[in-house]
Amino acid sequence: MSRPLIDSRRTVRILEPAFELRLPFYLVLATTIFVVAFAWNGWAAFRRLAELTLADSPDAFIGTIWEQTHAFLIVSGAMLTGYLALVSGVCLAFTHRLIGPRIALTRQIEAMKNGDYGSRVKLRKYDVVFRELARDLNDLASILEHSEKRRQPEARL
DSSP: OOOOOOOOTTTOSOSOHHHHTHHHHHHHHHHHHHHHHHHHHHHHHHHHHHHHHGGGSOHHHHHHHHHHHHHHHHHHHHHHHHHHHHHHHHHHHHHHHHHHHHHHHHHHHHHHHTTOOSOOOOOOTTOTTSHHHHHHHHHHHHHHHHHHHHHHHHHHO
8 A cells, every 4th residue: 555755845944954054054154253353353453553543532533433433343243143144044045955855855765665656756846956866766666656556466366
């Protein structure tokens, strides 16, 4: 008896967290290292400039500079947060699109191992990387299903 495949593609958002979250983590880590190095270099340059120019400046001018610096840091932090969210989202979406067809193919193979030769792999239109493999797997399932149907009348005799 054939066992229907459960299509949980609509309910599961992260199919394989260990894989899907690794790429965004590495990109965010690399970005963080770059941003820290860039900020440290900028702060070192700004500190030297501030020591030279602000030492002889009036207090009102110093207050204005620190207010602008504070606003700059807030805007930069917000931009960095947005960038990190964007990188994480894009990486998650692309790895999800790579993992999804693999999950469908794995389910098909499991179904065939359990004797369900009537099930077929259905991929999304844009899953072009795995399309040929899915077609070959569906062809194999058809051949096995046809072979199984031919053997059933022989087994009844």
